[in-house]
Amino acid sequence: MLRLGGLGLWLGLAIAAAAVLTARLLGWWSPGAGIRLFIPEELARYRGGPRDPGLYLALLGRVYDVSSGRRHYEPGAHYSGFAGRDASRAFVTGDYSEGGLVDDVSGLSFSEMLTLQNWISFYEKNYEFVGKVIGRFYGEDGLPTTELAQVEAMITRGLEANKQELKEKKKFPPCNVEWSSTRGSRFWCSQKSGGVSRDWTGVPRKLYKPGTKESHCVCVRTTGPPSDQRLDSPAHRNRGDLDHPNLREYAGCPPHATTCFLPL
Numbered sequence: 001m002l003r004l005g006g007l008g009l010w011l012g013l014a015i016a017a018a019a020v021l022t023a024r025l026l027g028w029w030s031p032g033a034g035i036r037l038f039i040p041e042e043l044a045r046y047r048g049g050p051r052d053p054g055l056y057l058a059l060l061g062r063v064y065d066v067s068s069g070r071r072h073y074e075p076g077a078h079y080s081g082f083a084g085r086d087a088s089r090a091f092v093t094g095d096y097s098e099g100g101l102v103d104d105v106s107g108l109s110f111s112e113m114l115t116l117q118n119w120i121s122f123y124e125k126n127y128e129f130v131g132k133v134i135g136r137f138y139g140e141d142g143l144p145t146t147e148l149a150q151v152e153a154m155i156t157r158g159l160e161a162n163k164q165e166l167k168e169k170k171k172f173p174p175c176n177v178e179w180s181s182t183r184g185s186r187f188w189c190s191q192k193s194g195g196v197s198r199d200w201t202g203v204p205r206k207l208y209k210p211g212t213k214e215s216h217c218v219c220v221r222t223t224g225p226p227s228d229q230r231l232d233s234p235a236h237r238n239r240g241d242l243d244h245p246n247l248r249e250y251a252g253c254p255p256h257a258t259t260c261f262l263p264l
């Protein structure tokens with residue numbers, strides 16, 4: 001049996017360390033669950049050119065093999081700027097200049113973060129996940145950075161805001177609107193207006209954004225308890241949401257009319 005002496009042991013360890021480093025730099029090995037880690041320089045080799053080892057792109061630090069979508073990403077193709085790097089920001093801005101093809105997503109809004117999440121879902125569904133990029137979103141240990149945690153928190157908040165918006169839209173579905181240069185505007189409610197299918201029609205009202213002078217036309221339920229009131233709560237005035245404080249009637253429109261005209 002081979003026994004390593006003091007020097008041999010150090011040499012063995014040094015060789016092993018160098019091998020790990022090389023493998024890490026070349027992206028062949030990563031600690032933990034067999035996930036491959038890339039340094040950006042290694043990922044940059046995967047641009048789909050004739051001598052390149054493949055065609056990859058990264059989004060929020062996650063690397064996907066997009067070779068089956070070669071026609072979009074290969075050199076010269078419309079989205080070739082995404083290949084071989086993490087250009088998360090450009091997935092939102094559509095800025096495919098070198099300055100725009102970057103992974104810095106700071107300052108994006110909640111809904112823009114949701115756009116990124118939709119792109120992640122798209123790549124998860126259509127392409128193979130092959131690893132992670134060490135840098136902005138993943139550390140050398142392959143674990144998420146605080147920056148990625150912040151992005152994920154924004155996505156969660158964005159999803160919650162969307163859920164809330166959907167709830168509001170069910171409560172106050174937008175009106176149908178028609179405009180004519182001779183007759184002016186017509187607002188009316190129907191059981192599908194605003195794309196919200198329901199068993200009531202409602203009446204048009206202006207709904208004001210709290211603290212602003214901005215309003216838009218919504219259909220308001222006229223019977224039953226207010227939406228914010230529990231069903232088992234005591235007597236209500238059977239006026240639906242008509243008494244909501246952010247609502248105003250349209251001038252010249254009877255309070256129970258389902259159609260309102262706003263002449264020029």
Ligand code: HEM
Nearest residue numbers: 066068069071072073079082090091092093094095126127
């Ligand atoms: C922020 C803006 C945009 C981004 C980030 C973006 C990104 C992309 C990406 C990554 C693909 C390839 C998807 C795949 O792998 O299958 C794609 C495909 C496509 N995009 Fe865009 N796009 C944007 C805006 C637009 C606009 C404004 C149009 C049209 C006016 C458009 C038209 C298309 C079409 C037609 C395809 C499919 C092409 C095909 O199947 O051959 N894109 N887009």
